[in-house]
Amino acid sequence: xxxxxxxxxxxxxxxxIRTDDAEAEDVRAHIQRVALEMFIEDGYDKTSLxxxxxxxGVTKAALYYHFPTKDDIVKSLIEHRIAxxxxxxxxAEAQPRTEETRIEFVRRYSVLHDVAKHEHVIRFFERNQTLxxxxxxxxxxxxxxERVFSFLMVPEESTVQQLRRAMAIFTIHAGHFVLRGRDDLxxxxxxxxxxxxxxxxMRLAAAGxx
Numbered sequence: 007x008x009x010x011x012x013x014x015x016x017x018x019x020x021x022x023i024r025t026d027d028a029e030a031e032d033v034r035a036h037i038q039r040v041a042l043e044m045f046i047e048d049g050y051d052k053t054s055l056x057x058x059x060x061x062x063g064v065t066k067a068a069l070y071y072h073f074p075t076k077d078d079i080v081k082s083l084i085e086h087r088i089a090x091x092x093x094x095x096x097x098a099e100a101q102p103r104t105e106e107t108r109i110e111f112v113r114r115y116s117v118l119h120d121v122a123k124h125e126h127v128i129r130f131f132e133r134n135q136t137l138x139x140x141x142x143x144x145x146x147x148x149x150x151x152e153r154v155f156s157f158l159m160v161p162e163e164s165t166v167q168q169l170r171r172a173m174a175i176f177t178i179h180a181g182h183f184v185l186r187g188r189d190d191l192x193x194x195x196x197x198x199x200x201x202x203x204x205x206x207x208m209r210l211a212a213a214g215x216x
Contacts, residue, residue, distance in 0.1 A: 041079045050134045081143040105212045116178050116201045128179050170211035174204040
């Protein structure tokens with residue numbers, strides 16, 4: 007993963023971090039991006055706040071001003087995603103519980119997940135599985151995913167059908183990573199292929215074939 011191109015520094019006398027181009031990027035977003043890169047590269051447990059501060063080129067005190075703990079960084083990373091999925095769930099739960107609604111949910115989830123930051127957060131949790139049960143932020147995200155699966159699954163359907171519906175969501179998560187190395191594909195090609203497979207899984211589940 008490429009290291010951030012912008013260099014952060016401390017504003018003298020204020021113990022704060024700013025970027026060289028303050029108008030181009032919010033300070034917290036800059037810290038989040040750099041920390042997320044390091045968590046994915048090296049693992050959450052192996053990355054310290056001191057190392058994040060060193061990557062940013064600032065003191066630990068400057069970093070603590072914005073994020074006192076690593077857990078605070080992780081929580082801040084998923085806040086936008088949690089809010090976006092909550093809004094999607096509110097929409098879905100206000101609709102008729104039909105197959106078309108479920109497929110439309112998958113389409114909207116695909117668009118939501120395509121936001122780069124969401125994709126990277128999912129990748130982070132997939133590479134740091136233990137965090138889901140140990141961090142408050144991870145548990146929050148796990149609970150929300152269970153809510154997503156509960157909406158998509160039909161209680162009367164077989165285990166195979168329910169698994170197909172769950173895998174439609176996992177396909178959206180995995181598709182970006184599996185196809186990322188294909189230089190012959192544009193980002194839109196990857197999005198389209200991933201959504202086609204996810205929708206196929208939903209339709210197979212509805213058809214009831216084992």
